Amino acid sequence: MLLILAMLTAAAPDYSQHVATQRKKYGAAIADLAVVVEPPFVVWGDAGDRQVQQSAEQTVRWAVKHLEAEFFARQPAAIYDIFLFRDATSYQAHAKAMWNESPGTPYGYASSEHRALVMNIATGGGTLVHELVHPYFAANFPAVPTWLNEGLASLFEQSDERDGKMIGRTNWRLAGLNEGLKNRQVLPFAKLVATTDATFRDDDEAVHYAQARYLMLYLQEQQLLRPFIRRVLEQQRTDPTGGTALRQTLGEEGWKRLDAAFCKWVPTLKFP
């Protein structure tokens, strides 16, 4: 009986119950937030009802539709909350009041512990699309390596549609990547895919983010991004770093050729 109940709950989450539970749990810390249900997410925010509604119905709905149709078969296993704060002060204050946390980034972050995406929406809708990728990886590749998780998430910080499909475009991370190439901070790809969460987030973190992001763009521009993600998800048990899937996707192009081609390609990109 319990099992049946649990299965029913999983099949049809009760969003109004979830909203009531969160209202009770966070109390005064979220009393100022408007809320909009946009399955499988619940969107909260303090920039006014209209802004919250717009973010939910435009950005979240659009990204969910494309992420599910083009990349990820499985939805996040339970409801995730998205908290959109109107500026840096509100973002910091709410993170403190809700979880006693001080965000390590000015944009936003995904917390699997709280099943929440938390962000300063003043930094733009791109942050929201970036963070939305994380619960999808968590549901479809629980042990996803950081380089892959952040690479795809960062790709969609600047997103658009081409032939009905979601694509990433060049963005502000390009300047740092060109700088990183000059200063020889860009890693051989065989090394990038072997980074742990800690080594990815070392002193060269910004370059690693940019390198992983532009690798995704490089694959996208050769129509290889979707086949790569499909392969990496299929092979996750035997290929935990994604390195084998990447090499297989590139075919003839081994690590050395990928390194050389990438270094030549990046300086041809333009932003803005």
Ligand SMILES: [Zn+2]
């Ligand atoms: Zn991220």
